[in-house]
Amino acid sequence: MYSWRRIRDRLFELAVFGVAILALTPIFHLIIVVFIDGLPTILEAGLEFFVDLPPTPLSRRLGGIAPSLVGTFLMTLISLPVTIVLGLFTAILVTEFPKSRLSILVDTVAKSLSSVPTIAVSMAMFSLVVMLVNTIPELRVSLNPAGSVLAGSLALVIIALPFSYTYFSTFLRSVPATYKEAAYSIGMSRWAVIVKVVILVVKKSIIVAVLMTMARIMGETAALLFTAGRYRSGVPTSIFDPVDAIPLLIFDYMLSPFEVWHKVAWGATLVLLLFYMLIFFVAKVVVKEVKLV
């Protein structure tokens, strides 16, 4: 005999399951369609997709996304180490001296910084770095203010910093106090404890944080809209040159009316998705090892 309470319990379970499945459906659909729409582009263009310049709007050839690929790689290369070093140091500072006024301030700033719209960062960096570079005659590329590798990377650092800080401080806080106490009891200095004990314990978690920050930097679009310069017909030769990134290319080409650009955008979306999946799975494997040890 089922009472009303039992029936309600079952109904609730079904409803929750149903909606939860609904919540997960988009991601599967998304992955499938990106493969369906992106793969033909890459297959058609072949390896040239990774080494060629993007096509003109009316060209029949697909060309490639080399400038964007190089740009994303370059800006990640510049901004990732800066972000990691700054993020790690602030996280160590805040977890070691949680009660100090500076730490509380840093924590609040990080929280607010992570809620600043990324496009606001882009605007601010535009008015600061891009305009500044533009006032130096030798560095000017065109009459209109254009972005640069430098401005793009700086914007990315500001976006990724609170993100990596949150990751690092979560991991650092998870180090059991007994480890630290043991280290202090044998007379190690505070600095030595951090370097030789804390960092070693969370070594693999740090790798995960670095990987996730990298994924964040690579996928960021809005921060680069006004800072990178969207330069697609070549690669930059100095950090003051304009540059492009994969998300920017997707943004512009997808919103354009040209068929060939849509195709390229789908291909680029697939490339970005594959990069992200690769990073994510490597991070997952590293986490698994952390749990075994």
Add this chain to the structure above:
Amino acid sequence: MLLFLISILLFNSIESLSAYGLSLFAKTVWDPENGVYGVLGPILGTLITSLISVSVSLVLSLSLAITIAEYLKGYSKKIISSIVEFMGGLPTIIYAVWASEYLVPFLKNNIMEPLHALLPFIPLFSCKPITGFSTFAAGVALGISTVPYVASIILEAYENIPLTYREACYGIGATKYEAIKILLSLTKPAIIAALILGFARSLGETTIVAFTIGNSMTLTPCLFAPSYTVSALVASQFANAFLYQHAESVLYASMLVTTLTSIILSLYASKLIVDWRSRVVV
């Protein structure tokens, strides 16, 4: 660094604020040729889009969090949590591409058109969805993309409830549904905080909105008409804004408003969570 960012925005806003005053936020005009601006439309658009986004993500992420916390164990729990994590880190541009090519047509055919046909007398549904790119579509797309974020906050709070509460529930013979109801009522402040955080995040989201909202400077009560949010306006107009007097500064001013709102909301929400934790968890 934060003050620095805000002061840059403020510095660039002063020009337009002194030229137009508060009337800048009371009209809906974008006429750079004649130098007339009013950003009421985008600001309302931002708020409405974020509201839709939060309601969508509340329903989805609450169920998701309950499923993960209550009904899944072992491997299936690990896999589903990993998928949620995967969704959380996915570059927004990929969501944007997917939403503009697949979600928007789907919503147009299956939700917007039936609603318009059935309930055309309600102002919200009064206009015919022509392209599908609209406030509603942008809100739903944003909602889907914020699910992992909101769900992870709710999940963390839910799993932080001390075991004794749960034991007490089952001890008096509660069914799972009744226990979940009680536990959820305990987590309410944290859920509200999660929603505020989701709202704050939706305020500033650019890529997805720029792809789905249809970019049009109008002020209409209808959810199915193309519109603007502040960030979408900036994304589409900022590149050419330096050609016109004041245009750039107007954009800075509207972005300043959005940024400050977002910061205040998220600080308030994280205070809510901290308060809740010290009350319930410890």
